[in-house]
Every structure is written in C-alpha cells, then in structure tokens.
Amino acid sequence: MPDSAPPIFKRGPSLIIRLVFFTILSLVLLVADARFRYLEDIRSGVSVVLFPMQEAAAVPAAVLERAGEFFVTQAALYRENEQLKRERLLNVSEVQRIKALEADNEQLRRLVNAPPIPTRERTVAEIIYESRDPFTRKVVIDRGTMHGIKTGQAVVDHLGVIGQVTRAFPFVSEVSLVTDKSQSVPVQSVRSGVRSITFGLGHDGAVELRFMPVNADVQNGDLFVTSGIDGVFPAGLPVAVVTNIERNAQSFARITCAPAAAVSSYTRVAVLADPPPMPANPLTAPAPPKPVPPEPQQ
Numbered sequence: 001m002p003d004s005a006p007p008i009f010k011r012g013p014s015l016i017i018r019l020v021f022f023t024i025l026s027l028v029l030l031v032a033d034a035r036f037r038y039l040e041d042i043r044s045g046v047s048v049v050l051f052p053m054q055e056a057a058a059v060p061a062a063v064l065e066r067a068g069e070f071f072v073t074q075a076a077l078y079r080e081n082e083q084l085k086r087e088r089l090l091n092v093s094e095v096q097r098i099k100a101l102e103a104d105n106e107q108l109r110r111l112v113n114a115p116p117i118p119t120r121e122r123t124v125a126e127i128i129y130e131s132r133d134p135f136t137r138k139v140v141i142d143r144g145t146m147h148g149i150k151t152g153q154a155v156v157d158h159l160g161v162i163g164q165v166t167r168a169f170p171f172v173s174e175v176s177l178v179t180d181k182s183q184s185v186p187v188q189s190v191r192s193g194v195r196s197i198t199f200g201l202g203h204d205g206a207v208e209l210r211f212m213p214v215n216a217d218v219q220n221g222d223l224f225v226t227s228g229i230d231g232v233f234p235a236g237l238p239v240a241v242v243t244n245i246e247r248n249a250q251s252f253a254r255i256t257c258a259p260a261a262a263v264s265s266y267t268r269v270a271v272l273a274d275p276p277p278m279p280a281n282p283l284t285a286p287a288p289p290k291p292v293p294p295e296p297q298q
Contacts, residue, residue, distance in 0.1 A: 110158040117234050122270040123147060137180040137202055141269060144171045152232060154272040160238030160261035161185060161226060162269050177263045179205045187224035187239045192217040195227055198240050205264060207240050209255040214247050218255055231275055
C-alpha cells in the first residue's frame with residue numbers, strides 16, 4: 001500500500017459555512033429561549049459561577065472610588081468645620097452682646113420703676129467713662145446743663161446713693177462717687193437712729209464713718225441711709241452698710257462700710273433735681289439793727 005504524505009494543514013469547513021452555521025444556531029437558541037425558556041437555568045448557573053469573578057474585577061474600581069470619596073469628604077468636613085468655628089465665634093459675640101443689652105435694659109427698668117421721691121424729678125443718664133485719675137473715684141455721664149443738670153445735684157441708682165454732681169458742662173457732667181475722698185454724705189442708722197457722715201476712702205472703694213465715739217451704738221450689718229439734713233440728698237436713701245468696727249482706747253472708733261449702691265457695676269444712673277427751697281436758717285440771718293437811743297434833751 002502506497003504511503004500517502006500527511007497533510008500539512010487540516011482544512012475544515014469554509015468560513016462562510018461556519019458563519020452560516022453559527023448564525024442559524026444563534027437564532028434557534030434565541031427563539032427557543034424566548035419562546036420556551038429553555039436556557040434560564042443555564043444562564044442562572046453561569047451567573048452564579050461568574051459572580052465572584054465580577055466582584056473581584058470590580059474591587060479596584062470600588063477602592064479607587066471610595067478613596068476619592070474619602071478625600072473629598074475630608075476636605076468638605078474641614079471646610080465645614082472652619083465655617084462652623086467662624087459662625088460659633090460670631091454667635092458667641094452676638095450672645096454676649098445680647099446678654100449685655102438684657103442686663104442694661106433690666107437695670108434701666110429697675111431704675112425707671114424705682115419708687116418716686118417726692119418733690120424730686122429724675123433724669124436718667126448713662127455713664128460714658130470713668131476718670132483717668134487713679135486717685136479719684138469719679139465718672140462722667142452723658143447729661144449736662146443743656147439737660148437741666150446742675151452742680152451739687154444728687155445721683156442715685158435703684159439701690160441707693162451713687163454720688164453727687166461736682167462739675168457740669170453743656171453736654172456731660174462729672175459725678176464724684178460716694179467712695180471718693182472728697183465726697184461726704186450725712187447719714188443716719190436705720191436701727192439705732194445714730195447720725196454720722198460718710199467719707200470716701202478712695203483706694204479700696206469703701207466709705208467710713210468718722211468721728212464716731214467708741215461707745216456709739218453701731219453694729220456690723222447696720223444700714224445707714226441719708227438723713228436729709230444737708231438739703232441735697234433726700235432722706236431715706238441707702239448709702240452704706242457697716243462691715244468692720246475697730247474700737248480701741250482712742251476717742252473715736254474706726255468704722256468701715258460698703259456702699260449700698262452699685263458704684264462700680266452698672267452704667268445707668270438717675271440725677272435728682274434740686275430740692276424745694278428750705279426755710280432760712282435764723283442762725284445765719286443778719287441780726288436786726290439795734291435801735292438807736294434817743295438823744296437826751298437839754
């Protein structure tokens with residue numbers, strides 16, 4: 001038997017035949033699947049097998065996406081945090097301003113609603129600044145002679161006596177507080193009725209009762225009010241409360257008091273108008289002329 005040489009290349013059906021065969025097979029499978037649902041089980045099984053591969057292929061894209069979201073979220077959170085800090089600072093300053101206004105309005109309301117003082121009109125004023133002299137206790141208010149303020153008028157708040165107008169200008173006035181060294185107020189004890197005069201100490205914001213006998217009926221906690229004998233301060237206004245008493249062998253006791261009014265706390269005060277004219281003091285009135293004796297007749 002003659003040997004035949006093996007073919008170098010195996011030749012199968014032509015490409016056209018293959019294309020026609022697979023096209024017809026695809027159409028048959030499509031029609032069978034669409035009409036009779038033959039391939040649903042096969043498709044479900046293949047999807048189960050390919051699912052881990054799909055998830056594994058999607059991991060790099062998901063990691064990159066989440067990393068991008070993380071950095072974007074971090075930047076957004078940083079910007080939002082900075083914005084919230086700025087808003088918080090603004091809100092804190094606004095809250096503090098509102099609280100200050102509420103306190104000022106409350107003090108002004110108490111001052112306006114304070115019991116009226118007979119025959120004394122009140123002019124509400126605001127303290128605009130304190131004296132720059134460290135050795136004095138004086139303030140400047142925003143009312144002057146154009147508003148009816150005069151030198152010597154009493155200045156009070158809703159708690160008691162603040163001081164006295166010592167200098168008046170057209171639009172502002174200077175008020176010496178009761179704690180100033182140059183300020184003195186005639187007072188009287190509510191408990192015992194003892195009269196005295198308070199003098200400001202200046203350095204520590206307190207007042208003292210000078211020239212009080214060692215055996216004077218004064219106790220810690222006694223309230224001293226204006227006696228009204230000076231004609232400037234109306235009677236009955238709280239001035240000071242006794243805080244310390246030193247009795248020794250000397251002629252006078254050292255009695256230290258704390259001001260009853262808020263001399264260094266509030267910014268609203270009331271200036272009292274001048275009192276009605278007091279009766280003339282007969283001791284200071286000029287003596288009547290002596291009658292001239294008649295000349296003796298010659």
